[in-house]
Amino acid sequence: MKQSLSFIPTMREVPSDAEILSHQLLLRAGFIRQNASGIYSYLPLGKKVLSKIELIIREEMEAIDAVEVFMPALQQAELWQKTGRWYSYGPELFRVKDRHQRDFALGATHEEVITSLVRDEVKSYKKLPLTLYQIQTKFRDELRPRFGLLRGREFIMKDAYSFHATEESLDEKYQDMKQAYTNIFTRLGLNFRTVIADGGTIGGTDTHEFMALSEIGEDTIAYSDTSPYAANIEMAEMNTTFEKSDEVLLEVEKISTPNMQTIDDIVSFLDTEATKCIKTLIFKADEKLVAVLCRGDHEINDIKLKNALGADTVELAYEGDVIELLSCGVGSIGPVKLPLDLKVIADHAIASVVNGVCGANEDDFHLINVNPERDFAVDRYADLRFVQEGDTTPDGEGTIKFAQGIEVGHIFKLGTTYSEPMEGTFLDNNGRNQHYQMGCYGIGVSRIMAAVAEQYNDENGLKWPKNLAPFNIHLIALNMKDEAQKDLADELYKLLKSYRFEVLYDDRPERAGVKFADSDLIGLPIRITIGKKASVGIVEVKYRSSGESTEWPKEEITEKLQAFFGAE
Known part of the structure; x- marks a missing residue:
């Protein structure tokens, strides 16, 4: 993509209303723009990152036999009334009326919709288990939208729902999904922890959150310094054995x-x-x-x-x-x-x-x-109290430490929380009506983009991991009026595209300082600069992750790039 023909409105100054680094950088680098409080447009660079996140999610969902669907954002109030959540969900639920004064909700989540869909179509245990997922826009009327994409009123989620004939089947899928989420966040390059969590407004039991570690995280994680144990501070269990003094009991x-x-x-x-x-x-x-x-x-x-x-x-x-x-x-x-x-x-x-x-x-x-x-x-x-740093872990294998985290994923065993009130039943192998055992599994897709931006940056801008960067290479010609530079840049642009590299070609008539500043802000893995040595076929290459610079002859460029992007 030629940068002169794209839409990448970078900003030199830090926006006054952007509180955290990811919000500042995504705005300054031209990935997003705010439409209203908690509502954002995703510009071309941001949309490409989202697409790459979604691709990884889809690959891991399909690997565990989850099937993609797409459900309506506009949901009938009657569905929410059946489960009681129309009344209990709170003011975060956007409620609207159509021209006939019928009540609808903008989808904050889709448990009711998916349960009604499967209830009407799946009548026999022979069609179970079944796992359906979607990637969809969600709506929640946050009282105080903040932190850019981390707490908005409109956001993108992957939500999956599984339906089972038995609790044992649900247990198996829950473990499959837990591993799939681990694979997803590992492939995304996030520094994360899997923690025991609370079901909140979704309900259900046996729930885990996936937390990307970050100093600006709104959740506190309690984790062991020596074992795999980790939990949201609200759910962190206590070692319930306490030493008791043998002193003499005195009179009150x-x-x-x-x-x-x-x-x-x-x-x-x-x-x-x-x-x-x-x-x-x-x-x-x-x-x-x-x-x-x-x-x-x-x-x-x-x-x-x-x-x-x-x-x-x-x-x-x-x-x-x-x-x-x-x-x-x-x-x-x-x-x-x-x-x-x-x-x-x-x-x-x-x-x-x-x-x-x-x-x-x-x-x-x-x-x-x-x-x-x-x-x-x-x-x-x-066990009624909050865990404290220095407490012994429940497994007895270490002491508790605290870290801040951004919730990027959450999985639940719902059981019959939704299938019972919504009369979601099937005939088991004995011909008896049973309620589905259900699981629910969410990932904050747009939130992931912000979490990655929080973990991958420096004082100059973003530093995208190779598999999430909107483009692989930033190709910069310092002086488009210089014939040797322009010719070499055009030649490399065509060559690299023929090798299936994604290239952002900065062909703008801007000063070198502007081009370099924008390049650092955008944060693509490799920057190839064509300058004064263009006439002898030498380019400067800079690795965004390390800041290291070197020079390559044009004959070696494709081989070196293939080695770099092919490396694990």
Whole structure:
């Protein structure tokens, strides 16, 4: 492609509203342009990168017998109402009406549509398992679109859905898909981790996220420094074995703690440690109050609590609810002598507390020398807290470290979460109606482009991996008015295209500095510059990844390029 005939509007200055490096570089290098907040046009360079990402995804999907379809972005409200998500999904779902005042949604996801499609066509176990996927535009009305392509209102996704007669079949496909995703992100050149995750608004169980490591990632990953264990911080499990002191149990005492509301206040006032403190919080789980206990140096993880209680929603109770229940403020709550009908759930670490400190359920007073089971009862112990750096990993083979990550893929075992409410059934080998076992598997295609840009760049611009670069080679003639340079450039352009190299030929009447700056911004793997040595058939070659420059005679160019692009 001749650059003079393409559409690559580069920018010298950093856009003021671009917060992160990938957003800045993709704008400056002419890959994308913003249409509205969270909505982007993909320009020719960006579209070529997306196509290469999609090609890798398609190859790996087909390798595990997934079949491509294309479903509507405009979805009937009735489908979402059957699963209840029309009401529960929240304001992120774009809802629209047609001219007849019928409700529709712009597709944020396609579980309902795909389930209705298969339900109407697949009636027998003999047609299962079946895996369908699509690459499609999705719509979510983000409250605060930010970070360019990483959190937008319109974006491109690959979503796949599998249908099975048995849980065992679903398990097999889940593992196949997990490996396919590993292959995809490895081929894309991403530095990533596969982590245990939460199902969120999709639902289901046994879910994993694929996280591209990045300092600007919105998710925190907890991973082992010595083993393969990794999890989203919201789902990171704890080693539940704690050493318990053998000190003598002392008698409970009530002491005055005027204006002491926080763990830090109590630790300082009593000259004790946070590990000795029992933090008591009142949560509302599906509108029912529950007391939740954790150690003073720990924080309750809402998602773990929700899962432990089997609740749809959990949130901290309002202070007015606490005062009505216990006649004290939230800073004075403790587990001793709570109302008998109030359920108490505690993190495992509480069981190891000896002669601890807690609120007295009376403002400005605390209890010391409190011991679980002797002084208060616990209905259930569970893993309820956020993991911390330095904690022992659940597999016992290392310690926890943190990293930031960008979610680029997510896989779920849905089970019958959607097939039951949507009456998706088939006849099994005994002639009985059964609900499909389902899996759901998503990849953020446009998000991947931003994640790669975050990981592959330097102070001058982008540095695309060979298999994702919009072109293989940037061919630059420094002076198009110089006959020797123009002739050699034209000759090489035709030659390289005949060898099936993708070439961006900068034939513009621009200064050398402008051409080099644009070339570094765009970030193609190889730059071939034709300058003053054109008359003797010598070109300068620069490797974008390393910055190394060398000179090649024109007779050796194709052989050297084939060796470079053929190398693994």
